[in-house]
Amino acid sequence: MSSTSSNQMGQLVADKHVRYILMAEKKKESFESVVMDHLRMNGAYWGLTTLDLLDKLGTVSEDEVVSWIMTCQHESGGFAGNVGHDPHILYTLSAVQILALFDKINILDVGKVSSYVAGLQNKDGSFSGDMWGEIDTRFSYIAICCLSILKTLDKINVEKAVDYIVSCKNLDGGFGCTPGAESHAGQIFCCVGALALTGSLHRVDKDLLGWWLCERQGKSGGLNGRPEKLPDVCYSWWVLSSLIMIDRVHWIDKEKLVKFILDCQDLDNGGISDRPDDAVDIFHTYFGVAGLSLLEYPGVKAIDPAYALPVDVVNRIIFTK
Amino acid sequence: MEQGSSSEEDCFGLLNQFHHVLQSDPLIDEVGFIHPSQFTLLDKEDGLSNQNKPLPYNGTSRNFWNQDHKLGISTDILIQLCKDAKHVFLAALEEYKSHGNACNESQIMNIESEVMKHSQAVLLLSSDFGTAWNARKLILSKTDQLSAFTEELRLSGLILSNSPKSEPTWSHRRWIIKMISRRFSTPQEIITKESKLVESIGERSKMNYRAWYHRCWLVSYMAIGQVLHELNKSKRWAALHVTDSSCFHYRRRLMLRILESVNVKGSNAYDKTEAHKIWMEELDWNKELVERYVGREALWLHRRFLSLNWIMYFACNHSSETGLSIITNEEVAIFIDNEIHLLESSMIVPDTKFEDFQAQALYAAVYMLWLPKNIPELWRMLEEKLGTEKLKCVLSTIAQERPLFLQHLVNV
Ligand SMILES: [Zn+2]
Numbered sequence: 001m002s003s004t005s006s007n008q009m010g011q012l013v014a015d016k017h018v019r020y021i022l023m024a025e026k027k028k029e030s031f032e033s034v035v036m037d038h039l040r041m042n043g044a045y046w047g048l049t050t051l052d053l054l055d056k057l058g059t060v061s062e063d064e065v066v067s068w069i070m071t072c073q074h075e076s077g078g079f080a081g082n083v084g085h086d087p088h089i090l091y092t093l094s095a096v097q098i099l100a101l102f103d104k105i106n107i108l109d110v111g112k113v114s115s116y117v118a119g120l121q122n123k124d125g126s127f128s129g130d131m132w133g134e135i136d137t138r139f140s141y142i143a144i145c146c147l148s149i150l151k152t153l154d155k156i157n158v159e160k161a162v163d164y165i166v167s168c169k170n171l172d173g174g175f176g177c178t179p180g181a182e183s184h185a186g187q188i189f190c191c192v193g194a195l196a197l198t199g200s201l202h203r204v205d206k207d208l209l210g211w212w213l214c215e216r217q218g219k220s221g222g223l224n225g226r227p228e229k230l231p232d233v234c235y236s237w238w239v240l241s242s243l244i245m246i247d248r249v250h251w252i253d254k255e256k257l258v259k260f261i262l263d264c265q266d267l268d269n270g271g272i273s274d275r276p277d278d279a280v281d282i283f284h285t286y287f288g289v290a291g292l293s294l295l296e297y298p299g300v301k302a303i304d305p306a307y308a309l310p311v312d313v314v315n316r317i318i319f320t321k
Numbered sequence: 322m323e324q325g326s327s328s329e330e331d332c333f334g335l336l337n338q339f340h341h342v343l344q345s346d347p348l349i350d351e352v353g354f355i356h357p358s359q360f361t362l363l364d365k366e367d368g369l370s371n372q373n374k375p376l377p378y379n380g381t382s383r384n385f386w387n388q389d390h391k392l393g394i395s396t397d398i399l400i401q402l403c404k405d406a407k408h409v410f411l412a413a414l415e416e417y418k419s420h421g422n423a424c425n426e427s428q429i430m431n432i433e434s435e436v437m438k439h440s441q442a443v444l445l446l447s448s449d450f451g452t453a454w455n456a457r458k459l460i461l462s463k464t465d466q467l468s469a470f471t472e473e474l475r476l477s478g479l480i481l482s483n484s485p486k487s488e489p490t491w492s493h494r495r496w497i498i499k500m501i502s503r504r505f506s507t508p509q510e511i512i513t514k515e516s517k518l519v520e521s522i523g524e525r526s527k528m529n530y531r532a533w534y535h536r537c538w539l540v541s542y543m544a545i546g547q548v549l550h551e552l553n554k555s556k557r558w559a560a561l562h563v564t565d566s567s568c569f570h571y572r573r574r575l576m577l578r579i580l581e582s583v584n585v586k587g588s589n590a591y592d593k594t595e596a597h598k599i600w601m602e603e604l605d606w607n608k609e610l611v612e613r614y615v616g617r618e619a620l621w622l623h624r625r626f627l628s629l630n631w632i633m634y635f636a637c638n639h640s641s642e643t644g645l646s647i648i649t650n651e652e653v654a655i656f657i658d659n660e661i662h663l664l665e666s667s668m669i670v671p672d673t674k675f676e677d678f679q680a681q682a683l684y685a686a687v688y689m690l691w692l693p694k695n696i697p698e699l700w701r702m703l704e705e706k707l708g709t710e711k712l713k714c715v716l717s718t719i720a721q722e723r724p725l726f727l728q729h730l731v732n733v
Contacts, residue, residue: 031396034403035447084411085452130451132458133499134492171626180577181534182570207729208694214726215618215687227566227618229528251726 010262012292013270014299017285018056020270021047024282032281039081041072045094046286052101052310053289053301062102069095070107077109077116078130088130089120093142096149100313105150114152117143125160126178136177137168141190145307148197149317162200165191173208185216185225189238196245196306210248213239221256222275232274233264237287240294241305258295261288335398336405338384339442348390351482352445355393360386363393394446403446410439414456433460441476448480448487458496467505473497474511478518485526491535502542509547512539516551520558523568533567537574545582545589548575552599556606563610566619573626576603580634597635603627608663616680621688629695632656647698654702661706664689668718686718690730 025047027033036043044065051057072080072095078087079095092113099105120128120143127139140161147153167179168191174183175191188209195201216223216239222231223239236257243249263276264284271280272288293303302311343349355363360383384402386393394402413435424432437460440453447453461469477494484490498511519536523529540548552575559568579599582591604627611620636652647653667685670678693699704712720727 029400031399031403034400034407035449038447038450038452081451084415086455088451130455132455132492132496134495171629172622177534178538180540180574181537182530182567184530210729211691211694211726214723217723226528226530227622228564248729251723251729253725 010265010267012262012289012297012299013265013267014054016267016270017265017272017289018051018054018059018270020266020280021050021282021285022059024271037082038085039091041069041079041081041091041094041098043282044069045097046282048098048101049303049309050282050286050289052313053293053303054299055301057101062104065098066102066104066107069098077112077114086130087116089117089127089139089142089146090129092117093146096146097307097309100149100309100317103313103316105317108150110150110152114147114150114155117146118152118155121156121161125157125162125164127161137165137175137187137194138177138190140165141194144194144197149307149309151317153198158198162195162198162203165194166200166203169205173205173210173212182226183212185213185223185235185238185242188213189242192242192245193306193308201246204246206246206248210243210246210251213243214248214251217252217257220260220275221253221258222260223252223257230275231260233261233272233284233291234274234287236261237291237294240291241308244294244305254295258292258297261291261295264288333405333409335384335402336409336442339394339402339406340438342385342387342392343441343445346387346390346392349387349392349479350390352392352394352479353483354396354399355386357383357395357397360393360395363388399446403443406439406442406446407450410436410443410453410456413439414452417456436460444476444480444490445483448484448490451489454489454493458493461497462500465504467501470497470501481518481522485522485529486531488531491531494535495538498542507542509544512542512547515539516554520555523558523562523565527562528565528567530567533571536571540574540578543578545579545591548578548582551575552579560606560610563614563617564619566622569619569623572603573623576600576630580630600627600631600635604631611663611667616677616684618680618684621684625688625691628656628660628692632692632696632699647696647702653699657699657702657706660689660692664715665711668714682718683722686715689715690719 048057048060048065051060068083069079071083072085072091074080074087076087078089079092080087081091096105096108096113099108120130120139122128122135126135126137127143128135129139143156144153144158144161147155165175168175168177168181168187170176170183172183175188176182176184177187181187192201192204192209195203215227216225216235218224218231220231222233223236224231225235225238229235240249240252240257243252260276261272264273264278265271265288266273266280269280270285271282272285273280274284289300290303290308293300294305296302303309304311304314307314363386384395384398386395413432417432417436420432436456440456443450443453457473461473464470474494474497477490477497480490481487494515498507498515501507501511516536516539519532522532526532540551543551552572555568555571555575559565559572562568576599579591579596582589583593583596604624607620607624607627611617611624614620632647632653636650636656637647664685668682670682689703693703707715716727716731719730
């Protein structure tokens, strides 16, 4: 992207986003924040990863965050979305990712967390989200990503896990949450991510999937998650990271996508929304900044499309020990 | 948790009021959060048909509206009510988990009913609160009464009326159905009712992935007769909601299920000629819709699926029997002629309603090239039948909208 075009389309107001994230943690008086507090662990991951991508992770108290995370861990080894809640694989990955951001994986009982995750694998290779048994390819990705960070992939049957994910492939090249379920960009990210982390991308029909994914880009430059849906910043991340992993990102107009994401910023108070002029939230702020990172926007650290963590953090994981 | 102290009652006055409303009308079938200014409006509407006394006021403002089994909760009290409900629920759950084993049976039942009562309140306000759903699962898994499970279906249906996209709520429903089918057999009425529920929720909540996923999930519980029935039943809805790709995916799921049945023997087996007929009908119907509703992506994607399967499954099977290739297959040749005809009529862009027709031209052009992407032998047939001029036209239509993607196509 040339500097002239980025001037025309406006800039990333990084400082304002940092302030927005730091404020969001303190504002607890809206109904939205009350109904979100069961997934505070996810919120913390979105906020803190965004801060790290903007090189501002130092502004939060590491000790405070880390000790709060550890109070959310259960006997079973899994993590809850908040103190006093039940554990779920969704929050377990977020907890592990946040600890990775702070280079604090070593405070974990790795064996215990890994056993919790591995214990959720079913006979057919699929994963349940918790002891109650709902199956979803999202949970396959989460399990594989989590164990990759902990370097304990050998605790699960990887071959069966991969076979199950491949069985969720549709005729359009995309993936759904279980076999026969509709293709969905979020599920595709999970399946492609899991296949990338296990070195199984050859099981994807890259041209066919790339075809479906690049059809998600609309006239505005933003990407949607399914046919006929409106473009949305969060889907922009899921489609974009999938396209990068299967090496087909040159099939879409990246410059238009950058412009779309920048147009979703609240230029006064910070934060990014799902599409221009909507209300901002922390979820879309993370996906917006992460999307710009994949698009190599200046001033944003590079993010790894499969781990969904900054590349320097991933390198630290891979090259230590 | 201590009960009955006067300060507790003051603190949780709102919550008690909420429980009172829920207890006094166990048949509530719809819930929503509404601004208090709407209360008066609702009363006026209601006053025409109903002279019932409205619920008591709380000071100057009203908190709940409840008539004809519809419940409105004032947005003014949501934050406080939700905080209180969560607080009381988590306390009850902690008591249940820590003292559950040390108590006698009637005490346990008491604590259980507290957990059920407060989890219900929490979930009506915050449907994604997984721990509350889990607590209900824990208690329900101890019961052997079918009525407890059907009541649970009612509650989760009520919650979906306000939160149609709530994934934990849909997931809880699947858990209940699995429990019912494990313990009492799967009543076909439940499957039928679930299907209806998804349709009515899909009406209010467009392109709801979670709702339609639930309906797809039900397919594995269906016998072939019910699959055919569902295919028939969902047709009208699909024709009225042509942008809802999820509904068309549901039809694809059903149709693939029919194909599976062609390959089996026994009571679930299905005749291939009949399956062929279903495919042709769907293709014809889809063509009608494509021509009537111009520029609809969901319809063209559905056509990709139908055509690919028709060629691969119904035409190619013939050619493998006779040892002929696709290229020399008469049926495929006629099929492609018809598709080219549809392509040509779709690529005419009139001046009025420009955008829809432009989209139609793009979808038609991409569709035509998508088929040989999946069946490479079709390339030569298509090139011959289209000729250089028309092929150029197809490519330039794509180039206008997706130039970067076209570069890849041309390279192929
Ligand atoms: Zn979004």
